[in-house]
Amino acid sequence: MTTRAGRPRRRNQVLSREQIIDTAVAMLDAGGESALTIRALTERLSTGSGAIYYHVGTRDELLDTATETVIGAALTTRPAGSAAAPAGEIRVVALALFDAIAAHPWLATRLTLQIVRNPVGPVTVGIFERIGGQMDALGVPRASWFDAASTLVHYILGAVSQNARIEGDTSGIDPAGDRDAFVDEASAAWQGLDPEAYPFMHAVVGQLREHDDREQFLTGIAVILDGLARLR
Amino acid sequence: MTTRAGRPRRRNQVLSREQIIDTAVAMLDAGGESALTIRALTERLSTGSGAIYYHVGTRDELLDTATETVIGAALTTRPAGSAAAPAGEIRVVALALFDAIAAHPWLATRLTLQIVRNPVGPVTVGIFERIGGQMDALGVPRASWFDAASTLVHYILGAVSQNARIEGDTSGIDPAGDRDAFVDEASAAWQGLDPEAYPFMHAVVGQLREHDDREQFLTGIAVILDGLARLR
DNA sequence: CCACGTTTGGTACAACGATCCAAGTTGGTG
DNA sequence: CACCAACTTGGATCGTTGTACCAAACGTGG
Numbered sequence: 001m002t003t004r005a006g007r008p009r010r011r012n013q014v015l016s017r018e019q020i021i022d023t024a025v026a027m028l029d030a031g032g033e034s035a036l037t038i039r040a041l042t043e044r045l046s047t048g049s050g051a052i053y054y055h056v057g058t059r060d061e062l063l064d065t066a067t068e069t070v071i072g073a074a075l076t077t078r079p080a081g082s083a084a085a086p087a088g089e090i091r092v093v094a095l096a097l098f099d100a101i102a103a104h105p106w107l108a109t110r111l112t113l114q115i116v117r118n119p120v121g122p123v124t125v126g127i128f129e130r131i132g133g134q135m136d137a138l139g140v141p142r143a144s145w146f147d148a149a150s151t152l153v154h155y156i157l158g159a160v161s162q163n164a165r166i167e168g169d170t171s172g173i174d175p176a177g178d179r180d181a182f183v184d185e186a187s188a189a190w191q192g193l194d195p196e197a198y199p200f201m202h203a204v205v206g207q208l209r210e211h212d213d214r215e216q217f218l219t220g221i222a223v224i225l226d227g228l229a230r231l232r
Numbered sequence: 233m234t235t236r237a238g239r240p241r242r243r244n245q246v247l248s249r250e251q252i253i254d255t256a257v258a259m260l261d262a263g264g265e266s267a268l269t270i271r272a273l274t275e276r277l278s279t280g281s282g283a284i285y286y287h288v289g290t291r292d293e294l295l296d297t298a299t300e301t302v303i304g305a306a307l308t309t310r311p312a313g314s315a316a317a318p319a320g321e322i323r324v325v326a327l328a329l330f331d332a333i334a335a336h337p338w339l340a341t342r343l344t345l346q347i348v349r350n351p352v353g354p355v356t357v358g359i360f361e362r363i364g365g366q367m368d369a370l371g372v373p374r375a376s377w378f379d380a381a382s383t384l385v386h387y388i389l390g391a392v393s394q395n396a397r398i399e400g401d402t403s404g405i406d407p408a409g410d411r412d413a414f415v416d417e418a419s420a421a422w423q424g425l426d427p428e429a430y431p432f433m434h435a436v437v438g439q440l441r442e443h444d445d446r447e448q449f450l451t452g453i454a455v456i457l458d459g460l461a462r463l464r
Numbered sequence: 465c466c467a468c469g470t471t472t473g474g475t476a477c478a479a480c481g482a483t484c485c486a487a488g489t490t491g492g493t494g
Numbered sequence: 495c496a497c498c499a500a501c502t503t504g505g506a507t508c509g510t511t512g513t514a515c516c517a518a519a520c521g522t523g524g
Contacts, residue, residue, distance in 0.1 A: 112341055199365070
């Protein structure tokens, strides 16, 4: 019970970097990106802004770090347990990202922002390596590996970002109710469109009501895998 | 040359809504999202903030409106000239969006933000209708229309957003030089990764150097169309 | 010519991110 | 045991932002 440090706690460390990041993620989850202010963070941690900047730097760097932390954790799911089929491995990674963004909707914009500004960071590289590593076993010719992996990554990140939902308040105890209300509103809006200008939207409004986001997401992956199979 | 109004200019109208939006888009193109401040906008238009809020509302609404304007303009390319092949029509729409985001990089985050917050708006509906309208001619079974169109839209918007490039300053007279420098930096970073932990990144670093964004984007669409052909 | 709704320019305020600094804390050293 | 130096912390401060609000200017219909 003494202060013997299992981890290399160097000198006086009342506040840790991980603590700040975890709190930031919690605040982002609770109220979205606008809820993470330096002031609110210092108040919740009972500290000053100096400590925050000392440990994690600027607010933008904190958001990047939070993104890397969450995505990194999501990517550690099933670190190649028993060698599964390559298609299955891709599905596992894709669903891990899908669930991560469902739990942390603020990732929707932050993820693309990070990919655009820093395509060399651990987020992009980690996802790409994990997906691309299956190209060989998938039978994709070596010359098309980059194109094939890019197609999958673009689809996965696009679908995952666009499926994010932003709830206005934290009173949403029933997530299914939120989703139903959202689908109701969307289908009502689609139905109200001009049928002659938007024939397709009217044709599929029924499928909108019945579809399952997760299933549709996996269907898209299956479609792309089918398409990739023709590349050989 | 008198003040005879061709369009219904109602009363005293020194400042028009379109003027504000066009100026906002120009400022966004020049310096990114952070460059569009109400103050800078009022200064450039030689007016006050009251006029801005009267015409276009809050800053967030202005950004949404700017997004709708740019995307709407991009979607009017080839409003069904001569009935082309459905795959060609999809390519036209996809490339229009690709070029739009290349010309306006700030769309990368704003587009997903708008889709997430308002999936019923003209942006989402316009893209969806334009892509989905080709499902019938493409031979996709009616029951899969929604899934198929969603797959395409998710891929297109994902790829297009992730391909956006944000330049730091406006001194980039040579866009090709910017791109080469970017690819050089990225490939150097990929090369510097641990080859055992990231074998795939090392395997495709050569393809990264040689690839063309636009071609790769179209390859992905072709892959998905191939996959959709198997749905029948 | 008057009156009233429309449009405009500017002021004011609260909140934000970031910088800076002085005080506090701790482990090692003599 | 005393002391120093580096590390860590909390808060005060500054410049900037979005936006609510208001009074004057404007022009059109009566």
